[in-house]
Amino acid sequence: MFSSRVTGDLGPNRLTRAVRRARAAGTALIDLTVSNPTMSGIPYPASVLDSLADPAALRYEPSPFGLPDARAAVARDSARHGINVAPERVVLTASTSDAYSVLFKLLCAPDGDAVMLPIPSYPLFDHLTRLDGVRSIPYRLEYQGRWAIDFEALDRDWTDTVRAVLAVSPNNPTGSMLTAAELAALTERCEARDAALIIDEVFADYALSAQESSNPDRQEAKGKREKCLTFRLGGLSKSAGLPQVKLGWILVDGPETLARGALVRLELICDTYLSVSTPVQRAAPSLIAAGAVVRAGILDRIRSNDHELRTLAAAYPSIQVLPCEAGWSAVLRVPSTRAEEDLVIELLERDGVLLHPGFFFDFPHESFLVVSLLPERPAFVEGVRRVLERAHA
Numbered sequence: 001m002f003s004s005r006v007t008g009d010l011g012p013n014r015l016t017r018a019v020r021r022a023r024a025a026g027t028a029l030i031d032l033t034v035s036n037p038t039m040s041g042i043p044y045p046a047s048v049l050d051s052l053a054d055p056a057a058l059r060y061e062p063s064p065f066g067l068p069d070a071r072a073a074v075a076r077d078s079a080r081h082g083i084n085v086a087p088e089r090v091v092l093t094a095s096t097s098d099a100y101s102v103l104f105k106l107l108c109a110p111d112g113d114a115v116m117l118p119i120p121s122y123p124l125f126d127h128l129t130r131l132d133g134v135r136s137i138p139y140r141l142e143y144q145g146r147w148a149i150d151f152e153a154l155d156r157d158w159t160d161t162v163r164a165v166l167a168v169s170p171n172n173p174t175g176s177m178l179t180a181a182e183l184a185a186l187t188e189r190c191e192a193r194d195a196a197l198i199i200d201e202v203f204a205d206y207a208l209s210a211q212e213s214s215n216p217d218r219q220e221a222k223g224k225r226e227k228c229l230t231f232r233l234g235g236l237s238k239s240a241g242l243p244q245v246k247l248g249w250i251l252v253d254g255p256e257t258l259a260r261g262a263l264v265r266l267e268l269i270c271d272t273y274l275s276v277s278t279p280v281q282r283a284a285p286s287l288i289a290a291g292a293v294v295r296a297g298i299l300d301r302i303r304s305n306d307h308e309l310r311t312l313a314a315a316y317p318s319i320q321v322l323p324c325e326a327g328w329s330a331v332l333r334v335p336s337t338r339a340e341e342d343l344v345i346e347l348l349e350r351d352g353v354l355l356h357p358g359f360f361f362d363f364p365h366e367s368f369l370v371v372s373l374l375p376e377r378p379a380f381v382e383g384v385r386r387v388l389e390r391a392h393a
């Protein structure tokens with residue numbers, strides 16, 4: 001479960017072993033790493049999956065990019081984020097992870113071509129690139145009151161093997177979003193250097209303040225056609241809190257000839273796997289509509305937990321809860337009185353609280369802790385109390 005891009009160690013580390021020991025001993029743990037909304041006491045209407053039983057799915061009509069109604073439903077839903085996309089530019093996948101694999105196959109030749117990845121960010125990228133034989137070149141997000149791309153470092157490390165730059169907005173776990181200026185700077189570089197831009201927007205629905213969700217600067221930046229080949233990723237896993245349903249998508253944008261060429265090659269890849277099930281495609285319009293209720297429940301949970309966390313932490317001046325625009329996690333900067341790993345193991349073994357250390361996400365230095373905002377409120381509040389008490393100087 002815990003691996004680090006820093007060490008490249010895929011075997012169990014000290015923390016993983018401690019977690020296994022605690023679980024084997026039956027220790028009751030408050031889990032502040034939970035990222036699965038279906039196991040977090042979020043209300044799900046019993047009818048939310050009814051549409052999966054539509055008998056229309058008895059007929060199998062293989063279609064590389066997905067059934068037209070499903071693609072049209074995704075295109076319509078994208079308008080919520082100011083994205084204007086034609087259904088013909090929507091490609092369905094079984095998940096966002098599946099979308100990455102499809103895009104790496106499209107853009108990169110194995111064992112040479114590279115993708116630039118943000119750090120800190122989602123740890124699975126390491127496996128996703130490796131499993132497709134793609135090299136990853138990290139680029140740093142620096143924290144200076146907000147998380148911003150270090151463009152100097154990005155330019156320095158950009159080689160002629162780079163085929164794509166990956167941006168995660170909102171980023172997991174920092175909760176930071178690309179500004180319009182950052183998006184423009186990435187687009188400019190990708191256009192000039194013949195690379196594609198992949199923007200992972202799976203957490204786009206989860207602004208932690210109502211103000212952020214309607215930021216006109218970002219809405220306007222997204223409304224325009226991108227100047228480089230661009231792929232925006234989303235899926236029901238986060239937008240409807242339905243990871244088990246397995247439906248993701250790629251929105252293809254960019255100059256007409258590049259986008260068309262990409263779609264031709266994507267068709268071959270998608271036709272080879274045909275990975276999205278027919279019941280899910282038939283149900284997609286209803287699932288997208290029904291997902292709004294689940295999304296509202298998740299939003300409510302993360303906003304109230306974020307508020308609780310900031311209120312509780314205010315009593316501990318040595319601990320800073322970093323500003324966070326959106327997403328399902330919060331980041332705490334804590335005094336570096338001991339190694340992050342020691343602190344997290346101590347929290348596990350002495351306080352019965354499980355949480356991620358910053359190194360799990362490749363934070364640039366110690367000491368950071370990452371807590372999920374998804375747990376039910378009583379457990380979350382108690383867990384956070386114990387963390388603050390243990391971590392403060």
Ligand SMILES: Cc1ncc(COP(=O)(O)O)c(C=O)c1O
Pocket residue numbers: 035095096097098122168171172200202234235236237238243247248
């Ligand atoms: C930034 C990011 N992208 C993609 C995914 C994977 O999403 P999916 O379940 O659609 O594969 C996650 C899962 O947590 C994530 O954090």
